[in-house]
Amino acid sequence: MFRSFPLVLLLSGLPAHAQTAPPDIRVTIVTARMQPLDLDMQLTGQIEAIDTLELGFRQGGRVTALLVAEGDRVTQGQPLARLNAVQQDQALNVAEAGLSAARAGVEQARQAQDRAAALLARGVGTRAAADQAEQALSQAQGALERAESATDQARRALDDTVLRAPADAVVTAKTLAPGQVVAAAQPVLTLAALSGLEAVFQAPDDPVLRDILGRQVRLETLDIDRPDMTATVSEVAPLVDPRTGTVAVRARIDMAQDGTALLGASVRGHLDLALEEGVVVPWTALMRSGDDPAVWIVGDDERVALTPVTISHFGDGTIYVSDGLADGQQVVGDGAQLLYPGRRVQPAEVRP
Numbered sequence: 550m551f552r553s554f555p556l557v558l559l560l561s562g563l564p565a566h567a568q569t570a571p572p573d574i575r576v577t578i579v580t581a582r583m584q585p586l587d588l589d590m591q592l593t594g595q596i597e598a599i600d601t602l603e604l605g606f607r608q609g610g611r612v613t614a615l616l617v618a619e620g621d622r623v624t625q626g627q628p629l630a631r632l633n634a635v636q637q638d639q640a641l642n643v644a645e646a647g648l649s650a651a652r653a654g655v656e657q658a659r660q661a662q663d664r665a666a667a668l669l670a671r672g673v674g675t676r677a678a679a680d681q682a683e684q685a686l687s688q689a690q691g692a693l694e695r696a697e698s699a700t701d702q703a704r705r706a707l708d709d710t711v712l713r714a715p716a717d718a719v720v721t722a723k724t725l726a727p728g729q730v731v732a733a734a735q736p737v738l739t740l741a742a743l744s745g746l747e748a749v750f751q752a753p754d755d756p757v758l759r760d761i762l763g764r765q766v767r768l769e770t771l772d773i774d775r776p777d778m779t780a781t782v783s784e785v786a787p788l789v790d791p792r793t794g795t796v797a798v799r800a801r802i803d804m805a806q807d808g809t810a811l812l813g814a815s816v817r818g819h820l821d822l823a824l825e826e827g828v829v830v831p832w833t834a835l836m837r838s839g840d841d842p843a844v845w846i847v848g849d850d851e852r853v854a855l856t857p858v859t860i861s862h863f864g865d866g867t868i869y870v871s872d873g874l875a876d877g878q879q880v881v882g883d884g885a886q887l888l889y890p891g892r893r894v895q896p897a898e899v900r901p
Contacts, residue, residue: 575894576883581829581830582876583827586825593771594749594818595816598746599745603738606712611632614727615630620721648700651692654692658689719740723739747783747801748799748816750797750798751790752795762784763781768780827861829864830880843855845880846874846878854890858870
């Protein structure tokens with residue numbers, strides 16, 4: 550019977566150098582360089598008033614007149630809207646009538662008190678009559694004070710049917726119309742005070758936000774044509790908004806206070822930041838070692854090794870590495886998907 554066992558032994562005994570080695574893979578090799586991180590942080594937001602006022606009537610009722618529209622500029626004390634004031638007018642008429650009667654009562658009581666005092670002085674009157682007249686005058690004066698208070702209250706109630714501007718401002722929003730019934734203290738008008746403007750951004754949560762307070766921002770308008778403006782970062786929210794996952798950043802615009810035409814305009818803010826230095830490689834070099842970022846390093850023998858790195862920041866097409874890479878090391882840029890540790894590579898292109 551023919552046996553193949555000696556043939557198998559013969560084949561397995563071939564020397565290792567006679568086996569075919571895999572060809573070198575051509576990849577793009579880049580040189581990692583230490584560079585400062587100059588970051589142009591771009592934020593998109595909207596121009597708002599620094600101080601915003603929400604107005605409502607002090608009492609409820611039916612709206613009879615709306616005297617302003619969105620975008621109108623108003624002055625302090627200017628009427629903005631009115632409620633139906635029939636009941637308040639009637640209440641004021643009754644209070645004023647009561648006030649007139651109380652004044653007449655005081656005058657009559659004073660005359661009676663004067664007569665009683667004169668009779669007592671001539672010896673023809675009694676002390677009891679004089680005391681009674683004095684008491685009647687005191688009661689009449691008390692009634693007059695109550696009537697005056699009721700009249701003042703009725704006047705305030707009538708005045709409260711008119712919504713007035715508390716300061717010079719611009720109307721930015723309204724939620725009422727003639728005929729609508731509103732409740733007391735219900736916000737119906739929003740005003741932007743003329744105390745200045747600010748750009749409000751919703752920025753992604755980033756550690757660099759801790760260092761931007763007080764820095765200057767260049768603003769360019771997106772929906773209107775006007776020269777660029779500058780602003781100063783005045784507030785960075787300490788907490789992330791749970792609804793949006795962003796951080797509110799406010800920058801006060803360095804301009805005159807009369808630029809109310811910019812209210813609501815969309816702007817893009819450019820914030821130039823110079824951060825710490827880091828070793829820079831292109832983002833295409835980024836791989837993964839387990840759950841950690843890593844890059845393929847090319848050794849002197851042209852073999853690659855996967856090395857974990859620590860990323861400090863992402864740039865425009867680059868990554869800044871704070872640990873794991875040294876200045877001048879050779880790193881695989883493009884073509885790292887087919888590599889494994891110890892694989893030999895040849896440069897398809899060497900980039901500095």
